[in-house]
Amino acid sequence: MKYEYDIAVIGAGPSGIMAAIRASELGRKVVIIEKNDNIGKKLSITGKGRCNITNACDPEGFVKKFGPCGQFLRNAFYAFSSEDLVDFFGKAGVEMKTERQGRIFPVTDKSSSVVEALKMSLAANGAEQIYDSSVSVIKKEAGGFVISITDKKDIRVKKVNIKPLRAELVPLVTEEGWVKDLQGLGLENIKITFFSGKKKIESPIGELMFTHFGVSGPLVLDLSGEVTALLEEDKEVALQIDLKPGLREEQLESKLIHKFTSKGHSMMKNIMKDVLPNRLIPVFLKIAGISEGRMSNQVTKDERKGIKR
Ligand SMILES: Cc1cc2nc3c(=O)[nH]c(=O)nc-3n(C[C@H](O)[C@H](O)[C@H](O)COP(=O)(O)OP(=O)(O)OC[C@H]3O[C@@H](n4cnc5c(N)ncnc54)[C@H](O)[C@@H]3O)c2cc1C
Known part of the structure; x- marks a missing residue:
């Protein structure tokens, strides 16, 4: 069987695009198949349209940030660091700038510059891009795979790497x-x-x-x-x-005692205005088991401790 491509990448998000660029750089005949009408649709809305492309921290910083997956990713962070990424985009004509907390953005402040640079890089490396094409079925056959695309002709490739999906960066x-x-x-x-x-x-x-x-x-x-x-x-x-990470428990305790005694004849719903955003007060007091109309000097020690929890 003659195969049109060595590798098919399904989905032209940032990970698929970078994989396709790298595989083509290494001499593979690559096709990248995207169901949307362009690459990087999600990428174009990232960072409020400015695309926070990476962070200026070193590979160990990334390992730490990725928690349990950090160890697995260590080699990848060293093999292609955030400096390498900035360099990659510099060569593609997109300069980067570093903002507070090390966040790196394109100097254009437009994610479209990033998307365009990736599109050009795919083309420059000879990766074929197929849009408006949703992959519906992948079938294994001797020596390779047949990829079925809704309303389009099948594509035959030697390799497809399938990874299980898990929700990340979600509410x-x-x-x-x-x-x-x-x-x-x-x-x-x-x-x-x-x-x-x-x-x-x-x-x-x-x-x-x-x-x-x-x-x-x-x-x-x-x-x-x-x-x-x-x-x-x-x-x-x-x-x-x-809600108050800057205060130690005993500092919060004495702050509450001071408030409850100095304004002893104020209702709890009013006194808490100095401590919490207005909308949070009724919910907060309900969870703490204290009525909104309760006078602050009537709040017991146990109830005050409930507030801190
Ligand atoms: C609002 C928002 C803001 C964000 N801001 C940032 C930021 O500033 N910086 C940052 O680093 N990250 C940010 N992210 C996260 C970032 O967008 C993702 O981590 C990144 O897009 C993941 O890349 P991906 O290639 O894995 O997946 P995706 O970007 O989701 O790409 C997957 C692609 O596969 C295509 N596809 C799926 N199924 C098929 C199919 N059957 N056939 C063909 N194509 C298919 C999809 O259409 C899609 O284009 C943000 C995310 C959101 C939602």
Whole structure:
């Protein structure tokens, strides 16, 4: 059987594109098949349309950030570092700039420059690009594979590498219904920790957003890959939100005592305005088991401890 291509890459997102470029650079005859009408559709909306392409940290920094997958990825981070990526785009005519927290963006502030550079690089290396083509079936035959594309003729290739999929960089659904009342509320300068059995996944300080089904925002998206891995194993995962990560427990305790005694005749729903965003107060007090109209000087020690939890 004569095969048209050595390798077929299905899906022209950043990973498929880079794999196709590298395989063509190494002399393979490659086809990249994309169901959308262009490559990198998702890539073009990343970083709010500016594409935060990488980070200026060293390979060990990436290993750390990737949690349990970091070890597996170590070789890859050393073989092709963020400096290599910046260099790759520099050669393709897209200069990069580094912003706060080491985040790297194209100087054009447009993800379209990145997409165009990748498209040109695919063409320059001789990788064939097929768009508007959704792969529906892959069949193994002696010596290779037949790839069926909806409404188009089959493609025959020697190699297809199939990887199981897992959700990464996704918002998370919570069991608690009260999140719905907080939909759209963003919390800044907070810290989150996921717990599952003895496992603990901690975030740095950052932002979280409540949605109608659960939680989202940068901190959640960053850790979601580790959480979905636990959920796939049917493990229960609990989320703790530290609203005051800058305060030690005893500092928070004395701050609350001071507030409750200095404004002893204020209702809890009012006194908490100094501590929490307005929309969070009713939900927060309900969980702590304290009525909104309760006078702050009537709050017991146990109830105050409930607030801290
Ligand atoms: C809003 C948002 C902002 C983001 N911002 C950033 C950022 O600033 N920096 C960053 O590093 N990451 C960011 N990300 C994450 C980044 O977009 C992903 O990590 C990245 O796109 C994953 O690349 P991929 O190639 O694995 O998958 P994808 O980009 O999802 O590409 C997969 C491709 O396969 C195609 N496909 C699927 N099935 C078929 C089929 N049967 N036949 C043919 N084609 C098929 C799809 O159409 C798609 O084009 C962001 C994500 C989102 C949603």
